[in-house]
Amino acid sequence: MRNAIRGTFVMLGECFRMSLDNIRGNKIRSFLTLLGIMIGVTAVIALISTVSGVSGTLADSFSSMGAGRLSVSITGNDLKTGVTPEDLAEITALDSVRGVVPSISLNGRVSRGKTVESGVSVSGRNAYYFQRNPDLILQGRALNFIDDDNSTYACVISRKMVDTFFFGVNPLGETLYVSGIPFTVVGRYEEDDGGGVASMFSGSPDILIPYTTAMKINNSREISSFTVYLNDGTDSAGASAAVEEKMDAMFDYEEDCFTVTAMTSIEETMETMMGMMSSLLAGIASIALIVGGIGIMNMMLTTVTERTVEIGLKKALGAIPWQIQVQFLIESFLLSMIGGLLGVAAGLGLSYILCRVLETGFVLNTGAIALGVGFSAAVGLVFGWAPARKASRLNPIDALRTA
Amino acid sequence: MQTNTFFEMTGIHKDYIMGGEPVHVLKNICLSIREGEYLSVLGPSGSGKSTLMNLIGCLDTPTAGEYILHGRKVDEMDETELARLRNREIGFIFQNSQLLNRLTARKNVELPLIYAGILPKERRRRAEAMLERVGLKDRMDHLPTQLSGGQQQRVAIARAMVGNPSLLLADEPTGALDQKTGAQIMELFGELNRENRTVIMITHDMKIAAHAKRVIRIIDGEILEGGGADDA
Numbered sequence: 001m002r003n004a005i006r007g008t009f010v011m012l013g014e015c016f017r018m019s020l021d022n023i024r025g026n027k028i029r030s031f032l033t034l035l036g037i038m039i040g041v042t043a044v045i046a047l048i049s050t051v052s053g054v055s056g057t058l059a060d061s062f063s064s065m066g067a068g069r070l071s072v073s074i075t076g077n078d079l080k081t082g083v084t085p086e087d088l089a090e091i092t093a094l095d096s097v098r099g100v101v102p103s104i105s106l107n108g109r110v111s112r113g114k115t116v117e118s119g120v121s122v123s124g125r126n127a128y129y130f131q132r133n134p135d136l137i138l139q140g141r142a143l144n145f146i147d148d149d150n151s152t153y154a155c156v157i158s159r160k161m162v163d164t165f166f167f168g169v170n171p172l173g174e175t176l177y178v179s180g181i182p183f184t185v186v187g188r189y190e191e192d193d194g195g196g197v198a199s200m201f202s203g204s205p206d207i208l209i210p211y212t213t214a215m216k217i218n219n220s221r222e223i224s225s226f227t228v229y230l231n232d233g234t235d236s237a238g239a240s241a242a243v244e245e246k247m248d249a250m251f252d253y254e255e256d257c258f259t260v261t262a263m264t265s266i267e268e269t270m271e272t273m274m275g276m277m278s279s280l281l282a283g284i285a286s287i288a289l290i291v292g293g294i295g296i297m298n299m300m301l302t303t304v305t306e307r308t309v310e311i312g313l314k315k316a317l318g319a320i321p322w323q324i325q326v327q328f329l330i331e332s333f334l335l336s337m338i339g340g341l342l343g344v345a346a347g348l349g350l351s352y353i354l355c356r357v358l359e360t361g362f363v364l365n366t367g368a369i370a371l372g373v374g375f376s377a378a379v380g381l382v383f384g385w386a387p388a389r390k391a392s393r394l395n396p397i398d399a400l401r402t403a
Numbered sequence: 404m405q406t407n408t409f410f411e412m413t414g415i416h417k418d419y420i421m422g423g424e425p426v427h428v429l430k431n432i433c434l435s436i437r438e439g440e441y442l443s444v445l446g447p448s449g450s451g452k453s454t455l456m457n458l459i460g461c462l463d464t465p466t467a468g469e470y471i472l473h474g475r476k477v478d479e480m481d482e483t484e485l486a487r488l489r490n491r492e493i494g495f496i497f498q499n500s501q502l503l504n505r506l507t508a509r510k511n512v513e514l515p516l517i518y519a520g521i522l523p524k525e526r527r528r529r530a531e532a533m534l535e536r537v538g539l540k541d542r543m544d545h546l547p548t549q550l551s552g553g554q555q556q557r558v559a560i561a562r563a564m565v566g567n568p569s570l571l572l573a574d575e576p577t578g579a580l581d582q583k584t585g586a587q588i589m590e591l592f593g594e595l596n597r598e599n600r601t602v603i604m605i606t607h608d609m610k611i612a613a614h615a616k617r618v619i620r621i622i623d624g625e626i627l628e629g630g631g632a633d634d635a
Contacts, residue, residue, distance in 0.1 A: 318491070318515055
């Protein structure tokens with residue numbers, strides 16, 4: 001028994017050596033064959049790593065902008081199209097809520113002297129918004145409670161607006177006309193508030209004015225969109241329920257008047273989407289692996305035919321069918337594995353470059369590497385099986401006669 | 404000289420199906436060989452001598468009849484058992500030496516030892532000793548293509564002998580060689596036989612057959628003379 005086990009190891013070692021010799025002996029053919037597997041694995045790893053890099057970056061920016069926040073948007077009913085400042089005060093009074101920021105959008109024509117710009121995004125916010133984001137104001141002052149309470153015509157403007165209307169001029173104290181109403185510029189702010197990807201989704205306004213003033217311009221007492229900031233360490237699901245309960249009362253328990261969205265749930269949806277995306281891409285890429293496997297099978301069948309005499313001779317010298325089969329299986333396995341490992345290297349390189357180009361974080365996805373290596377091993381064994389079996393079944397007499 | 408029976412064939416038939424028709428290649432072969440015999444099987448091409456060699460060499464099993472080698476019934480063995488038997492008991496020498504051109508002379512000689520499960524160091528030692536024996540000590544690391552026909556056949560003999568088999572089975576061993584080289588090979592066979600090894604040689608050349616101590620003739624699948632266990 002010990003002899004048999006030792007014999008098996010001796011034989012396996014020899015098979016590895018002989019297989020490497022054969023692969024080296026047909027360098028160009030072997031390389032072309034393993035190229036299929038290599039391309040497949042490269043594609044799988046590059047796609048998975050890039051998608052996970054992108055989704056990692058998205059998730060980071062979502063949690064940085066969305067942590068501890070609920071966003072509420074209201075469609076309302078016939079009687080009530082939004083919440084009043086008094087309603088907002090009620091929500092602010094909830095235990096889990098730290099503060100509320102209304103957001104009232106105006107699409108305005110903005111002018112100064114001869115310079116006119118239409119379709120500028122103007123948003124009414126409250127003082128709490130500026131308290132939350134103390135780094136927002138680059139120059140001048142923020143809007144404060146006095147502005148809110150008195151509906152002042154003060155505004156803070158983005159860098160873009162400074163470049164458009166005040167090129168080479170200090171904007172502070174200057175007048176800007178929003179929908180024909182004169183506003184005094186009191187500050188300049190950094191428009192890119194939540195990171196590149198986040199602003200893509202939230203859309204940053206160009207001019208911020210007191211929300212009370214915005215309501216006056218809109219001639220409305222109601223607010224249709226606001227953000228609820230939660231106390232630190234609050235469970236967003238629970239807080240969301242509390243806000244919903246409060247608002248249900250405001251809308252007389254009528255359904256579909258508003259939606260409360262926790263950013264965490266958007267994040268989850270995003271993650272699911274990205275997961276689906278990466279498995280879809282991996283599925284497409286694995287077609288390349290199957291094609292590569294067929295290439296290996298083709299080469300192994302050719303090899304078996306070419307080496308008929310060698311197989312016959314080895315059988316005559318005492319190789320049992322199983323040993324011949326193992327020899328050819330090892331050869332296709334090695335061929336596929338070499339392709340797979342080269343593919344892993346190329347895939348990681350490619351995804352690193354892609355992540356740099358897309359400016360997302362590069363994540364070394366060990367799952368993708370394991371998938372690539374495992375897949376190529378499996379391809380080698382599965383597609384090598386039939387040729388190896390064919391070799392093992394060759395009749396030594398017929399094989400030697402062909403010489 | 405020992406007089407134990409080495410193998411015994413009784414009533415061996417071998418049929419092949421060719422184009423749907425069965426062809427009787429061997430008919431009622433009875434052959435008995437004692438240990439240490441030097442036998443040649445002489446016959447023209449198509450006589451069935453190669454088929455007989457395949458049967459003796461356990462490369463094939465008979466359609467009917469009984470073949471007992473070293474007390475074991477070969478006709479009932481499966482492929483794996485046959486392979487093991489070939490590996491241990493039989494050293495093959497083929498007409499055109501059949502060396503693997505990608506392997507050096509030594510690696511070629513090591514081949515049967517790989518399937519016997521011998522460790523690399525021991526394989527190397529045995530292969531080198533055997534190559535030295537056939538006079539190729541300084542050609543061990545040459546590839547077959549770098550050797551002459553006679554030298555290639557010596558490598559093949561070394562390969563056949565390295566596993567220390569009890570039977571040396573040669574199919575037209577001098578067929579591809581010139582007369583002088585052929586004579587050298589015959590001398591080597593004689594030497595191996597004097598060490599009490601059974602040697603069976605298949606040939607169509609009467610002169611080569613004459614080197615053996617016993618000659619059997621085979622024509623149309625039947626043994627014409629020398630099949631019985633008569634005294635050699």
